[in-house]
Amino acid sequence: MNYINAHFVANTDSHNSLIKMAPMKLYGWAVSPWMARVLVCLEEAGAEYELVPMSRSGGDHRQPEHLARNPFGEIPVLEDGDLTLYQSRAIARHILRKYKPELLRSDNLQESAMVDVWVDVDAHQLEPIIRPVVFNVIIKPFTGSDCDQDLVDGSIEKLKKTLEVYEARLSSSKYLAGDFVSLADLTHFSFMRYFMATQYAEVVEAYPHVKAWWEALLARPSVKKVMAGMPPDFGFGSGNIP
Amino acid sequence: MAPVKVFGLARSANVARVLVFLEEVGAEYELVNIDFKVKEHKSPEHLARNPFGQIPAFQDGDLLLFESRAISKYVLRKYKTDDVDLLREGNLKEAAMVDVWTEVDAHTYNPALSPVVYECIIKPMMYGIPTDEKVVAENLEKLRKVLEVYEARLSEHEYLAGDFVSFADLNHFPHTFYFMATPHAALFDSYPHVKAWWERIMARPSIKKIGASMIPSKA
Numbered sequence: 001m002n003y004i005n006a007h008f009v010a011n012t013d014s015h016n017s018l019i020k021m022a023p024m025k026l027y028g029w030a031v032s033p034w035m036a037r038v039l040v041c042l043e044e045a046g047a048e049y050e051l052v053p054m055s056r057s058g059g060d061h062r063q064p065e066h067l068a069r070n071p072f073g074e075i076p077v078l079e080d081g082d083l084t085l086y087q088s089r090a091i092a093r094h095i096l097r098k099y100k101p102e103l104l105r106s107d108n109l110q111e112s113a114m115v116d117v118w119v120d121v122d123a124h125q126l127e128p129i130i131r132p133v134v135f136n137v138i139i140k141p142f143t144g145s146d147c148d149q150d151l152v153d154g155s156i157e158k159l160k161k162t163l164e165v166y167e168a169r170l171s172s173s174k175y176l177a178g179d180f181v182s183l184a185d186l187t188h189f190s191f192m193r194y195f196m197a198t199q200y201a202e203v204v205e206a207y208p209h210v211k212a213w214w215e216a217l218l219a220r221p222s223v224k225k226v227m228a229g230m231p232p233d234f235g236f237g238s239g240n241i242p
Numbered sequence: 243m244a245p246v247k248v249f250g251l252a253r254s255a256n257v258a259r260v261l262v263f264l265e266e267v268g269a270e271y272e273l274v275n276i277d278f279k280v281k282e283h284k285s286p287e288h289l290a291r292n293p294f295g296q297i298p299a300f301q302d303g304d305l306l307l308f309e310s311r312a313i314s315k316y317v318l319r320k321y322k323t324d325d326v327d328l329l330r331e332g333n334l335k336e337a338a339m340v341d342v343w344t345e346v347d348a349h350t351y352n353p354a355l356s357p358v359v360y361e362c363i364i365k366p367m368m369y370g371i372p373t374d375e376k377v378v379a380e381n382l383e384k385l386r387k388v389l390e391v392y393e394a395r396l397s398e399h400e401y402l403a404g405d406f407v408s409f410a411d412l413n414h415f416p417h418t419f420y421f422m423a424t425p426h427a428a429l430f431d432s433y434p435h436v437k438a439w440w441e442r443i444m445a446r447p448s449i450k451k452i453g454a455s456m457i458p459s460k461a
Contacts, residue, residue, distance in 0.1 A: 028415075071391045071395075072350060083338060086342060087341070090344070094341065097331075097337060113315070113316040116312035122308060165293040166316035
């Protein structure tokens with residue numbers, strides 16, 4: 001513990017001496033899982049940043065001012081000095097590369113490859129399954145659309161098969177890329193946060209190593225802090241529509 | 243040093259992705275076929291390499307990897323030289339721009355372009371199912387909007403991440419190669435800088451070599 005704190009302080013001092021610019025700015029709405037993916041990395045890195053809130057229902061992301069930052073009209077967007085970045089995983093990698101490269105394992109060929117494998121497993125295997133469940137089960141009721149239960153049911157069946165792979169992995173490895181926490185684990189948090197707020201959380205909890213890994217993520221100070229800005233109903237229930 | 247192994251078929255876009263980067267760095271490699279007809283991709287041997295039972299899988303000594311972009315980055319880091327540095331990880335800004343446009347390919351460009359390939363080539367050729375022209379039209383409309391952004395970007399820079407070819411550009415190759423075999427290839431003619439960028443990619447020796455081993459079929 002002391003070693004980690006000392007390392008963090010030394011790192012911060014040396015970076016502050018090199019990086020004498022304004023804090024980074026992150027544009028978007030904090031309830032967005034893409035936004036939250038980046039926020040967790042900013043918090044893990046202990047980097048100074050300013051969250052610039054935008055309104056999704058107000059269409060801020062389609063205004064010329066935002067299109068100048070991201071011509072695809074999406075959030076999050078990071079401004080770091082004269083660098084403007086979009087795509088949540090690209091932003092996340094930049095932050096970690098700059099402030100906390102050990103979360104990418106940049107200095108180790110094999111470990112960095114394992115980090116990349118499991119970042120991509122989240123992106124290409126897991127997220128495509130849980131995103132439609134979150135959309136149908138949580139968001140659609142608020143926007144007056146009907147939940148596509150067939151789609152949800154099919155997704156849950158696919159999820160079980162995918163979770164078998166995660167369970168096997170986490171039975172032999174404390175975290176996804178190895179016995180060290182990394183971007184691979186952190187990148188999973190934001191979409192899972194919403195999935196685990198649905199009645200289908202028990203599907204995940206049936207896999208004991210996945211459950212333990214998820215609980216370890218939830219215990220991280222960075223995750224707790226970001227989660228505080230992510231009400232399980234995306235703010236719809238309280239009238240704080242993003 | 244034993245050659246690395248790639249498991250899968252050269253005509254699979256994600257396998258081709260890895261092969262392009264192996265060619266770019268000049269690494270020695272062996273392509274090991276996986277026979278889907280006998281469900282080899284679901285065999286215990288293959289599941290040990292890729293627990294999702296997909297291709298590609300990759301082996302370098304004791305290291306087993308899957309997910310084509312993760313494999314490709316490992317290859318690019320291991321064989322990086324001063325002449326061949328497609329990730330630019332030694333430069334914060336350049337690396338970030340490579341990542342941005344790599345993600346744009348994966349999450350914005352490809353999701354608009356691949357359904358057209360699926361409808362026009364894969365469904366009719368592999369499954370004997372007719373093309374759903376409504377799906378094609380919807381995705382071409384999305385792709386046009388994406389290509390407008392690419393056109394603006396490539397009017398300012400020779401390549402996507404800047405004035406250097408990178409991982410971001412070459413990741414676009416495999417699926418775009420198949421798109422060019424659909425009846426909608428001429429869409430790119432409306433975006434001259436994009437078309438010129440594509441032609442620069444196609445002129446690369448690695449691309450010519452791997453393209454020749456992929457089998458595009460006219461719909």
